[in-house]
Amino acid sequence: MTQLPSALLSEASGVLLVITTAEEVAKRIESHLRNAGHPLRVAWITDLEDLQDVLQRNPPDLVLCDENARKAPAEKVIALANQMRPDLPVVVISNDHSVEDAVAALAAGAQDFVSYSDLRQLRHLELVVVREFVKHHHMRNLRLTQQRLADFESRHQQLTEGTADAVAHVQEGILANANLAFTHLIGYDEPAELAGQPLIDLVAPDQQSKIKERLRAVQKGKHNGEPLELVLVGRKGQVHVKAQLILGTQDGESVIELLIRAEGGKGRPASAQAAFHGRGMFSDALAEAAPADGKSMRTAMLLHIDSFDALEQRIGHADAQEVTSLLAETVHTRLGPQDQSFVFSTDELALLVQRPNYNEAEQFAEFLRKEISGHIFAARQHEAHISLTITVFPLGGQEAPEQVIRQLADEARKISARGGNQIVALGATAKANQVEREEARRAAQVKKAIEDNRLKLAYQSIASLEGESRSHFDVLVRMLDESGKELHAAEFLPAAQKFNLMRTIDRWVVARALGVIAKRAASKEASVLFVKLSEDTLKDNDGFITWLKALVQEQPLKSDEIVFEIQEVVIQNHVRKAKALTQALREMGAGLAVEHFGVGANSAQLMDHIPANFIKFHPSFTQKFSEKDTQKRLGDLVEAAKQHGLKTIVSHVEDAHVMARLWQMGVNFIQGYHVQEPEVVLLASDIAGGRG
Known part of the structure; x- marks a missing residue:
């Protein structure tokens, strides 16, 4: 496959929206495209209400609409897209494929009709997606260029009108327009009075042959911008001027600008x-x-x-x-x-x-x-x-x-x-001030992103080393900035923490994760989602528990659908609050995982005080795994966790050898880029935000 389309897809920061009843369809398409080297974010929705919400806030680059989506018929999807985002391409997809279906889809306004039934059809779908992404990318660039051109022309017009220099535009010998300075120079009151007049009528008779010759020469690219002595004839008599004739274009047509400088620098400050x-x-x-x-x-x-x-x-x-x-x-x-x-x-x-x-x-x-x-x-x-x-x-x-x-x-x-x-x-004063202002700017950016719903979730697999069939995912929060660039948590959470935004972010993530669980309730076996909580939320223990209880009353949790993660050092600083939270979570059907575990002086003793479900070891255990002391410390803590009935997770696994040794040590789960990078199959609401 050629490299050009992929490069364009990457430039476009592509978002692909799949409308289908079955999540497996979106995952199959996402997996094929990413394996083919296309860095896309894939979102999944099921109905027209979600589609309208996405199109209002942050439209994708391409919509794939499953012909069998009961809550979003293809013809209604196409009509809604045409109404709200006329440039947005819609491709109808189906497990089956017939000429009649394709004709009906194209007649309704779809860009194409493609099947996803097998690898050959998925390859066809891939090429269609590449084509439509590239076309949409060019269309966006065209719209942006048109807007910039309009802005430039508007500003140029303002500058021309405000300058003390006399300026007139001539097309085929006729004055197309003139600014106020030119109008007053030859004794007229309003520029509109000059529009449509032949330039030759404003030139002294003995000068007319000279101006005709110069106009022809400039049109051929000669004497462009060179000074020319002229005598103009206005309402108040003759005016001797030194002019320049400059070739240019206006609205795609050739135009010659007649420019007469203000004498003596008139108009300068x-x-x-x-x-x-x-x-x-x-x-x-x-x-x-x-x-x-x-x-x-x-x-x-x-x-x-x-x-x-x-x-x-x-x-x-x-x-x-x-x-x-x-x-x-x-x-x-x-x-x-x-x-x-x-x-x-x-x-x-x-x-x-x-x-x-x-x-x-x-x-x-x-x-x-x-x-x-x-x-x-x-x-x-x-x-x-x-x-x-x-x-x-x-x-x-x-x-x-x-x-x-x-x-x-x-x-x-x-x-x-x-x-x-x-x-x-430059200088120490500026740098200190700049750091402070950058943190404040980032915090304001986070606050605005929350208001505009530009936070989103991504999911990284937590793989079982014991062959457990149920999927486990670590929920990661991302933010889209005003330009649509995706920022990882480390790029904005420190500022959010400094400016007391973590409680708000925690509640946004928890509410969105519960929404994901509700959306996937129809799946054969629901996944387990791990959601991080900050120290600010643990400090606000009572308020968070009250808020969460009200939330799960509407959608009761099944056993172990959601596990909340809190770092060990945070729990050590608030043991009583952590105990109360753990008990409340158990009553609501949620679990607790102790994150960044194993680096404290009393890590083993903490397992006696906090009835957690999981412990996730600090990344340093993986980073220093080659050291014998690290392996011994990890082995001892894994054994202690088994005695307390806790499941163990090791993160940041990047090496197959390390994975094999962890299995031998009895670790239950591993996580990291060697296992799987964060998933991009998301609910469409997770990608809502300010992309231009």
Whole structure:
């Protein structure tokens, strides 16, 4: 199979939604696709209500609708998808296959009709999925490009209308549109009065042959942008101008832009005459900068123009230097009364700004970066877009000026060489503040993800070494960020814990796991789900028990369908609460597993106090399994667990030899990537979230 489709599927972060009554169908399709090398997330639902919920919040890339799904007839699925997500492809699948069924599905609006009855048909299904994913990926890119183009054209129109330069667009000799500056230049009041007029009618008679010749030349790619002396004729008489004719496109058609610069730099900021200091004075200012006093702080910044060498090659040294001067003027108008600006080098400006705190200083830098990236700098002969890499160094009062300058310059140039157009914080003050703000940002992101239902569950198999037929799964929580990127627990739970969000996350996961159990109640043999609880939840023992009892009253648990995991060190710190929770869980039909077990001084004694069902050993037992002391310690604890009637689980198993030795030691279950990576066959509600 070719590599291109798989690469595109990976880029698209593909989500495949399977609508079928039997979960086994979704698992069979998911297994075939993943074995074929397609990194997809597969979700499973059974009815139209779930489909509507998914389409409202976070649509998949492709829907496979089983013809035999009783609660979601194919024609209704297609109609709902067309109504809510017109670009979403729907493929009808079936265990059987007939020409009549295929014709009916295509007539209803399906993209295809495919069987999943055997390997040959699954291969056919795989190719259809690849085709539809690639098509949908391209369609999303097309929609995004169209939106960006519309945004660019809108912003360009705003810039054209607001500039002091006179601008008019000419198509086949006719004025298509003009800005207000051009309109006023020739004595008209409104741009609409000029639309549709021949350009030749606005040119002095003795100049008309010259403008016709130049229009023809520019249309052929000659003299593009070169200055041209013209005499225009307006309502108030003749106007002598120096114009440029620049070839471009508008709405896919060729257009020539007539550009007349404002005389004497008219329209430039009043601060254009401001004086700018040099590098030496920047160093002196850093030496004299007062340390933060609690009311304000001084922050040094270096503004580096990205790809300045390429800019010089494109527009010439003189115009490139004028762009730098225009940048300095623009930045100067944004400075506060206590701020200072310095010309640092040909393509760099330095600032020393005073703000109440570092956050506001960095926000100012980001404001400058964004504003400059959207600005058009008009030099004498050319226009230019530029971007900035800005290094920011908050001053604590102890820094040596030369050290600050060296770090600012070295880091700005290094980052700019990699693409630039970003803010980089330097110094101990900035880094400490950045860590704190990143944790706060991540916590806010988690809170918003909970509100938007962008958390989801994945499941990793816990395999029996004794041949037990019942499936056991460790429930893992994941989060989709605003762009749809999947984050693992280690990437967001530390921030959630610091900002007191763990109780909320625990309850979300427990409620969702119970929903999974309810959805799979029709399965021949229900799986056992292991769900982790945090220390915050154990501290709130009474509240959690009350909440859980109310939840399971609606859907009573069967024996051992759900097992709650709590780390040993947490239980050791709250033994009484752990005992009370274990008893309450037993009464509700749930179990308890002691996680990260075996590294405490009193691990063996804990088994006497907490009537758990399982113990799961700390990952260090697997990581250091080659050490004799580790194996002896593990063997002793396994034997003690047997005497207490507890089942044992060893996690992070990555090696077949280790697995064999664990079986010899009498371990009951193992878990890890050698056994199976986390499952991706999920309920559709588990993948809901903000993918664009």
